[in-house]
Amino acid sequence: MSTKRVYMDHTAGKPVDQRVVEAMLPYMAAVYGNPSSLHSFGQEARQALEGSRAKIAELINAERKESIIFTSGATEGNNMAIKGFANRNRSRGTHIITSSIEHMSVMNPCKYLSTKDFKVTFLPVDQYGFVGPENLEKELTDETILVSIMYANGEIGTIEPIKEISQIVHKKKAVLHVDATAAVGQVPIDVQAEGIDLLTISSNDMYGPKGVGALYIKKGVAIEPLIHGGGQEQGLRSGTENLAGIVGFGKAAEIAKKEMLTEGERLIKLRDRLIKGLVGAVPYSFLNGHSTRRLPNNVAVRYSFIEGESMLLSLDMLGVAASSGSACTAKTLEPSHVLRAIGLKHEEAHGSLLFTLGRQNTEEEADYVVGVMPNIVKRLRAMSPLTPKELKE
Amino acid sequence: MYTEKVMEHFKNPRNMGEIPDADGVGTVGNPVCGDLMTIYIKVKDNHLTDIKFKTFGCGAAVATSSMVTELAKGKTLEEALKITRADVADELGGLPPIKMHCSNLAADALHAAIEDYYKKQKAGKEMKK
Numbered sequence: 001m002s003t004k005r006v007y008m009d010h011t012a013g014k015p016v017d018q019r020v021v022e023a024m025l026p027y028m029a030a031v032y033g034n035p036s037s038l039h040s041f042g043q044e045a046r047q048a049l050e051g052s053r054a055k056i057a058e059l060i061n062a063e064r065k066e067s068i069i070f071t072s073g074a075t076e077g078n079n080m081a082i083k084g085f086a087n088r089n090r091s092r093g094t095h096i097i098t099s100s101i102e103h104m105s106v107m108n109p110c111k112y113l114s115t116k117d118f119k120v121t122f123l124p125v126d127q128y129g130f131v132g133p134e135n136l137e138k139e140l141t142d143e144t145i146l147v148s149i150m151y152a153n154g155e156i157g158t159i160e161p162i163k164e165i166s167q168i169v170h171k172k173k174a175v176l177h178v179d180a181t182a183a184v185g186q187v188p189i190d191v192q193a194e195g196i197d198l199l200t201i202s203s204n205d206m207y208g209p210k211g212v213g214a215l216y217i218k219k220g221v222a223i224e225p226l227i228h229g230g231g232q233e234q235g236l237r238s239g240t241e242n243l244a245g246i247v248g249f250g251k252a253a254e255i256a257k258k259e260m261l262t263e264g265e266r267l268i269k270l271r272d273r274l275i276k277g278l279v280g281a282v283p284y285s286f287l288n289g290h291s292t293r294r295l296p297n298n299v300a301v302r303y304s305f306i307e308g309e310s311m312l313l314s315l316d317m318l319g320v321a322a323s324s325g326s327a328c329t330a331k332t333l334e335p336s337h338v339l340r341a342i343g344l345k346h347e348e349a350h351g352s353l354l355f356t357l358g359r360q361n362t363e364e365e366a367d368y369v370v371g372v373m374p375n376i377v378k379r380l381r382a383m384s385p386l387t388p389k390e391l392k393e
Numbered sequence: 394m395y396t397e398k399v400m401e402h403f404k405n406p407r408n409m410g411e412i413p414d415a416d417g418v419g420t421v422g423n424p425v426c427g428d429l430m431t432i433y434i435k436v437k438d439n440h441l442t443d444i445k446f447k448t449f450g451c452g453a454a455v456a457t458s459s460m461v462t463e464l465a466k467g468k469t470l471e472e473a474l475k476i477t478r479a480d481v482a483d484e485l486g487g488l489p490p491i492k493m494h495c496s497n498l499a500a501d502a503l504h505a506a507i508e509d510y511y512k513k514q515k516a517g518k519e520m521k522k
Contacts, residue, residue, distance in 0.1 A: 307450050308451075309451035310454075310455060313403060317404065347449075383406065383448055383449075383455065385431045385449055386429065
């Protein structure tokens with residue numbers, strides 16, 4: 001096993017920022033009141049809760065902090081937005097539109113609703129993963145109540161034209177939900193300027209603790225709660241708040257707002273260095289997604305004739321942690337639906353590799369990865385029956 | 394997720410390559426599901442004197458290919474036909490449940506190679522007639 005350790009799987013999980021950890025510590029022990037209590041202990045907790053809410057609102061430029069509802073993470077946020085909105089607004093229409101590259105926590109609630117008398121349209125995307133606004137326009141009808149399109153795709157990095165999409169959605173009576181889990185904290189998001197009605201974000205995606213997230217609900221957009229109980233979070237999400245987590249989330253949002261642009265510029269340089277090194281060094285290697293309209297931390301590549309998990313294992317032996325779109329790493333036989341939706345053949349999708357960068361990654365690490373990849377590819381291609389003869393020497 | 398034995402075979406696969414003048418060739422799997430294996434055999438006096446593999450697939454696919462060649466080499470054809478998927482997995486110290494059906498195809502590839510050998514033998518005899 002290599003002594004070198006390079007972590008480039010930040011979409012799967014990020015380390016919590018040390019400043020966030022410090023902000024959270026008092027709320028694990030010293031501050032223990034319940035924010036719903038009237039006494040001073042409770043009010044101390046309430047103040048921290050509302051302070052975090054304001055920071056989240058500021059990060060996405062929400063019109064007021066009350067539009068932020070805390071959740072347990074992006075999966076809950078997406079479920080709440082889609083099922084909660086659809087169920088509440090069923091009398092206005094039963095048609096929902098989403099894309100074919102959404103996260104499972106959007107795809108599956110939509111599929112669930114299609115078994116409950118809703119009609120769901122899954123929009124195709126082009127080879128880069130862009131949702132075509134003209135395709136959306138064609139599918140929108142007077143029956144459409146909800147359109148759910150992600151801000152950016154974590155698997156191929158593609159950033160969707162949300163503002164354009166929102167303008168089309170709002171020509172009809174539908175509302176726009178945006179899953180911004182992969183994008184938040186990496187690129188500036190402005191719910192007002194971009195015309196977003198519902199926005200899902202999660203804490204760990206911006207170096208906050210896991211198990212916390214938020215749903216932005218624009219004033220006037222009505223949804224039904226998923227979790228009923230004591231009526232916390234304006235009755236939309238019952239249960240005593242995860243205060244330490246929420247405080248950490250708030251701190252993470254504050255840091256992201258301050259450092260996003262500088263860090264983004266640094267990541268873009270690192271990203272492009274890695275892409276150039278990986279795709280340039282080996283024949284039959286390609287970039288998945290678009291070269292510029294992509295998340296600053298996303299390096300998604302594919303190599304013909306070999307399979308992703310074999311590459312991951314080989315990288316792991318050299319201390320490098322990455323991810324793949326291969327079925328072999330997932331719970332199903334099918335390769336990633338995202339890679340299939342951008343038109344990759346099964347065997348191309350199986351040969352995909354995803355590096356997602358983070359604050360700790362350096363140029364030296366990028367160069368290390370670029371340096372080890374050609375031999376890994378060569379070894380696996382020598383083993384593969386699909387490799388063409390001219391590559392065998 | 395994988396046993397040490399699987400990783401060891403993945404790192405140092407035995408009998409990897411092709412046999413250009415093979416007596417039997419068996420291919421199973423499909424690049425669609427992410428696993429494709431080809432096994433080449435040489436047969437003399439009813440024994441597998443040489444065996445090689447080529448595999449496109451995950452760690453388990455490579456390790457099972459490597460293991461099956463090791464198990465089959467030197468065996469009689471009848472003995473080799475008795476090697477099962479379960480034998481291969483057991484020899485590797487087990488495989489994760491999801492890999493048991495999708496990547497554990499090496500025994501099938503071996504059997505296909507032997508069938509191919511039998512078919513060629515039969516065709517050869519008929520030609521002589």
